[in-house]
Amino acid sequence: MFQIVRSGEVSFLQAPKLLEFKFVTHAFCSRRGGVSQGAFASLNMTAGHGDAKERVRKNWRILSRSFDMPERSFFVMNQVHSDEVLVIRENPPGQQSGGIPAGDACVTQLPEVALCIKTADCVPVFLVDVHQRVIGAVHAGWGGTALQITARVVDVMVREFQCRPADIRAAIGPSIGPCCYEVDSRVYLAMRDHHGAEHFFSPAGAPGKWTLDLPLANRYQLLGRGLANDNIELSGFCTVCRPDLFFSHRRDAGKTGRHVNFILLKGKKSQDKILLDITKGL
Ligand SMILES: [Zn+2]
Secondary structure: EEEEEEOOOOOEEEEEEEEOOOEEEEEOOOOOOOOOOOOHHOOOOOOOOOOHHHHHHHHHHHHHOOOOOOHHHHEEEEEOOOOOOOEEEEEOOOOOOOOOOOOEEEOOOOOOOEEEEOOOOOOOEEEOOOOEEEEEEEOOOHHHHHHHHHHHHHHHHHHHHOOOOHHHHEEEEEOOOOOEEEHHHHHHHHHHHOOOHHHHHOOOOOEEEEEOHHHHHHHHHHHHOOOOHHEEOOOOEEOOOOOOOOOOOOOOOOOOOEEEEEEEOOOOOOHHHEEEEEEEOO
C-alpha cells in the first residue's frame, strides 16, 4: 500500500519500494492543495477540460514551489491513448530540438527531467532501472493497455539503454479499480488474448459486461517482460472510490480535473543547460 505524504501545499502518494532508491524522486499527486474550484478542485493540472487557464498555471507554480523544482523541469507529453514511447536525451550542441511529439510514455537517463503523466482514472506506471539509473513513465488507460504500452516501455528501456528486466522496479499508481470499472465487449475483445486476462477480467452482472482490473493488466505486462513479481508495487487506491483524494473521469461523467504524477532522477546538472532531444522509441 502506498503512503500519503505532504510537501508544501501538495498531498501525494509514494511507493515504498521506490523510496529506498535515493537517486529517484517520485510523486503520485492527489487533487489536494491547488486553487481550482468546483469540479476541478483543487490541484487540476490541465486547462483543456473547462478549468480557467490562470488557475491551472497557478497550480503548476504551487507544484513547483512545493517540490522545490523549477517549472521547466516538468516534462509533459501530449497524451493521446497511443502506444508511443518517447526517448529523451540531451540534444547534441548546435542541433535544434524537434519539439514535443504526442506520446503516452517516456524514458530517460537525464537527471532533473521530471517525467509527468496526467491522469483521472487511467493508470500511471513508473519504472526505475536501479542499476543503469534509467526511468520510465507510462499513461495507460484501457486503450494504451490494450496496445501493451507498459510492455513496450520495458522493450524500449532494454533496447535503448541496455536495461535488464531483473533490475527494473515498477510502481503502479492510483487509478480506477476493479471495484468500479465495468467495461463492454469492445474492451474485453481488445484484451482477452493478453497474458493474465483470465485474472484481470471477470464477468460482471449483465451479459456482455466485464469487470476490468486495469492495474493488474499492467502488472501482467511487466511480468510478461521479465520483471520480478516482488519488484512491482500497486497503490491499492481507486480513484473513483476516493473523491476526497482523486479526480475521476468516470465518477464525474467527464467533468473533472487531472492530477499529475511525476518521477525524476536527481542530479546536479542544471536544467537551463539541457536542450532535450526527443525521439520515438521502437
Ligand atoms: Zn473503486
